[in-house]
Amino acid sequence: xxxxxxxxxxxxxxxxxxxxxxxxxxxxxxxxxxxxxxxxxxxxxxxxxxxxxxxxxxxxxxxxxxxxxxxxxxxxxxxxxxxxxxxxxxxxxxxxxxxxxxxxxxxxxxxxxxxxxxxxxxxxxxxxxxxxxxxxxxxxxxxxxxxxxxxxxxxxxxxxxxxxxxxxxxx
Numbered sequence: 001x002x003x004x005x006x007x008x009x010x011x012x013x014x015x016x017x018x019x020x021x022x023x024x025x026x027x028x029x030x031x032x033x034x035x036x037x038x039x040x041x042x043x044x045x046x047x048x049x050x051x052x053x054x055x056x057x058x059x060x061x062x063x064x065x066x067x068x069x070x071x072x073x074x075x076x077x078x079x080x081x082x083x084x085x086x087x088x089x090x091x092x093x094x095x096x097x098x099x100x101x102x103x104x105x106x107x108x109x110x111x112x113x114x115x116x117x118x119x120x121x122x123x124x125x126x127x128x129x130x131x132x133x134x135x136x137x138x139x140x141x142x143x144x145x146x147x148x149x150x151x152x153x154x155x156x157x158x159x160x161x162x163x164x165x166x167x168x169x170x171x
Contacts, residue, residue, distance in 0.1 A: 003083065007047075008031070018042065037090070041103050041105070047076065053083045055076045057109070058109035058115070070092075102128065105127075
């Protein structure tokens, strides 16, 4: 049996109802697995802690907005085995000018801290840590990338589709 197929079968058994769709990721040899958003932490924990797979490295986390839906794409791989996987999740937005709360993976893949902070600032997605972790890891989420404009902080989320750029012309 193909190793990626074995991974998918075990994932479906370990976290029932989590997997929505399995397909190739673009024209690459990587497998893309669409999962339910509420199962992210269970899926991530399984993939990291299962000895056969050891998907212990979050290589990248990307966000794209398509018509009131954010698509979160987690590129994960193992530093000990040959396994790699792309996890994808759709996050619908209710109000485009509000922040969106979503589970944080930083307790599973600590290298995700800076990526999540960047996404929070640019897209307005607030990554929520488990309750027992949030008091320990409370951080100052001041703007890291966006400039302070005089005495005011940056307003809005510049990578959202509805964000308008206001240019003032000096003569």
